[in-house]
Amino acid sequence: MTEHADSSPQAVVTATFAHLKSHDLDAMLKLYHDDAVDDFVVVGEFRGKSAIRGFFGELIAAFPDFAIDVVHMTGDDQHAVVQWHATGTFTGAPFQGIHPTGRSVELRGCDVFRIEDGKVRHNTIYYDGLAFARQIGLLPREGSATDKAMTAAFNASTDIRARLHRHPEPAQAL
Numbered sequence: 001m002t003e004h005a006d007s008s009p010q011a012v013v014t015a016t017f018a019h020l021k022s023h024d025l026d027a028m029l030k031l032y033h034d035d036a037v038d039d040f041v042v043v044g045e046f047r048g049k050s051a052i053r054g055f056f057g058e059l060i061a062a063f064p065d066f067a068i069d070v071v072h073m074t075g076d077d078q079h080a081v082v083q084w085h086a087t088g089t090f091t092g093a094p095f096q097g098i099h100p101t102g103r104s105v106e107l108r109g110c111d112v113f114r115i116e117d118g119k120v121r122h123n124t125i126y127y128d129g130l131a132f133a134r135q136i137g138l139l140p141r142e143g144s145a146t147d148k149a150m151t152a153a154f155n156a157s158t159d160i161r162a163r164l165h166r167h168p169e170p171a172q173a174l
Contacts, residue, residue: 007118009080010073013111016120017070017082023060025053032120039122042129043096062095063088063105071108080113086127090136101137 012031019028029049038046038055046052060066066088073082086107090100109127113120133139140146 007115009075009078009113009115012115012118012120013073013075013080013082013113014070016113017068017084020056021068023066025056025060028056029053033116036120037122039124041124041126042132058093058095061093062100063090064092065089075113078115080111080115082111082113084109084111095136098136098138103136105132105135107132107135 016028016031019025019031029052032049032052035048036052038052040046040055043055046055066086068084068086071083071085073080075081086109087105089102089104091102092100094100107127109125111126112124114122130139134141140150
């Protein structure tokens with residue numbers, strides 16, 4: 001069991017988000033099983049406390065002013081589902097191999113936690129990776145000239161591949 005008197009999924013997840021918001025990863029990870037999994041649908045799975053700590057440590061180092069708030073939570077006796085709102089400025093260390101751009105990020109997302117014995121066993125995290133990439137400057141702003149040019153180039157390449165697939169070039173005679 002956890003150190004908390006209330007080990008309901010909602011209580012565990014409320015405490016998890018509070019520790020994350022205050023950047024206290026040690027306290028947050030006390031609420032996780034040793035072999036817990038955080039599955040960021042956009043980025044990948046992080047298995048075990050060390051990997052989960054690594055991801056969140058990198059996130060906080062990259063976004064020193066990272067903040068996250070619970071917007072809504074619901075659950076049952078084994079699960080908690082959380083809608084959240086996160087903000088931060090990419091002014092710190094690199095994140096996922098990307099150097100800091102100084103840009104602000106504002107994202108909404110949803111976590112689906114499974115709690116066993118008062119601790120996080122598994123969490124699946126959903127957020128808009130395209131919006132994140134645009135906000136940090138990895139991809140162009142939606143509707144910008146660069147965005148339109150990239151879309152046109154992609155579509156032209158796709159059309160050429162489709163035509164070649166439908167009408168392959170004849171084999172060359174030897």
